[in-house]
Amino acid sequence: MKINKNFIIENFKTIFYAMVIAILIRSLFLQPFYIPSSSMEPNLLIGDRLFVTKYSYGYSKHSFPFSPSIFDGRKFYSKPELGDIVVFKTPADNRTDYIKRLIGLPGDEIQFIDGDLHINNNQVLKSLISKSDVVYCGKKIEVKSFTEKLSNGKIYKSVYLKNYSFQNSDKFIVPKDHFFFLGDNRDCSKDSRYLTSVGYVHKDNLVGKAQFIFFSSDFRIGSIFAFWKWHKTIRFNRFFKKIV
Numbered sequence: 001m002k003i004n005k006n007f008i009i010e011n012f013k014t015i016f017y018a019m020v021i022a023i024l025i026r027s028l029f030l031q032p033f034y035i036p037s038s039s040m041e042p043n044l045l046i047g048d049r050l051f052v053t054k055y056s057y058g059y060s061k062h063s064f065p066f067s068p069s070i071f072d073g074r075k076f077y078s079k080p081e082l083g084d085i086v087v088f089k090t091p092a093d094n095r096t097d098y099i100k101r102l103i104g105l106p107g108d109e110i111q112f113i114d115g116d117l118h119i120n121n122n123q124v125l126k127s128l129i130s131k132s133d134v135v136y137c138g139k140k141i142e143v144k145s146f147t148e149k150l151s152n153g154k155i156y157k158s159v160y161l162k163n164y165s166f167q168n169s170d171k172f173i174v175p176k177d178h179f180f181f182l183g184d185n186r187d188c189s190k191d192s193r194y195l196t197s198v199g200y201v202h203k204d205n206l207v208g209k210a211q212f213i214f215f216s217s218d219f220r221i222g223s224i225f226a227f228w229k230w231h232k233t234i235r236f237n238r239f240f241k242k243i244v
Contacts, residue, residue, distance in 0.1 A: 027064045028054055031208060033087060033097065038136035039183035039190065040085070040099060042145070042157055043243070046136065047235070049215040050243060052087050052208035056080075060204040062089045074204050079105075080179065083154030085210040085243055088181070088201050098198065099210060100191050101156065104180025110172040110192075115164030117148070117182075125149040126158075135159055137188035156244060161187040169193065177203050213241045 035048040044050070054063050058077040061067045067089070080086060080102050090096045104110045109120050117124040129145040143159040165187045172192070174180045178200035183189025191198050216238035221229060 023065065026054075028059070030054065032214070033099065033210075035099070038138075038188055039185050040101070041135040041185045041188075042133070042159060043184050044085070044099070044210075044213075045216065045218070045235070045238070047217045047219065048213050048238065050210055050213045052210050054208045056209035057086075057203070057206045060206070062094070062205060062207055067094065074206075077203065080206065080209070081154070082150045082152045083156060086179075086181065087207040087210060088179075089205045089207060090198055091201060091205060092197055094205065097207065098181075098191075100181035100183055100189070102179055103150075103182045104172065104174045104192070106174055106176050106178060108174045108180065110174065110180050112166060112169040112193075115160065115167045119151065122151070129157070131162075133159060135185055135188075137185065141188070143185075143187075156184065158184045158186055166193070172200075175200055179203070179206075210243045212243055213238050215239060 030051045031054055033050055033052055035044050035046055035050070038046055055076075056078065057080055058074050060074045061069055061071065064070070082102060082105065084102045085099060086102050087097055087099045090098050103117070104119065109118075111118045113123075116126065126146045126148050129147060131144050133143050133145045134140050135143055142162060144162055145157060145159050147155055148158050149155045172180060180192040181198070181201060182191050182193070192200060216235035217233050218235065219233055221233045
């Protein structure tokens with residue numbers, strides 16, 4: 001059988017252009033992410049798939065696949081706001097993506113006192129919602145649920161173990177050009193409180209801002225191929241839910 005060389009070339013061009021467009025969209029505009037852990041419950045669940053806007057804070061090498069060293073620093077930088085849910089590369093390896101809530105800006109002082117979060121010596125307003133909610137932390141755990149309100153008016157939901165396992169801390173002073181992040185599932189999150197594994201995150205490590213969930217499933221209940229269980233495994237109520 002004779003192979004049409006022009007046909008092969010045209011198909012190769014189509015695939016190449018499609019890949020270039022996909023990389024540009026992923027690098028400059030939107031990138032999908034999957035939530036693999038429970039550190040952001042109850043706001044983000046294991047199995048949530050969400051879109052992150054890459055342009056929200058400008059661009060660094062981490063905006064691009066494999067973090068190529070094509071330029072230094074951050075271009076078109078726009079400062080994140082307190083309370084944003086942000087994807088960033090962990091300082092430990094500059095490769096692993098984490099998603100947490102921004103709690104401390106450069107120069108801020110962060111401290112936990114008797115289980116309460118303090119920013120710049122002011123206790124973050126915390127209002128009790130429930131004394132007996134259930135979230136995951138490797139297994140189901142009972143927690144107290146609160147709304148917390150930051151100084152800029154941002155309100156979100158957070159959960160704490162009933163005995164507040166992380167009760168008191170030293171004072172964290174956020175360095176210049178760095179940020180301090182916490183998981184909303186406060187007693188089940190590896191975040192900026194743990195300086196050797198995450199710690200303070202440099203602005204160049206920011207990847208983007210989480211905007212909305214486009215798909216969500218809990219396949220711990222059953223396989224995606226088990227369509228008769230989709231009414232249990234697929235969380236239709238979370239589709240296109242805005243992230244706050």
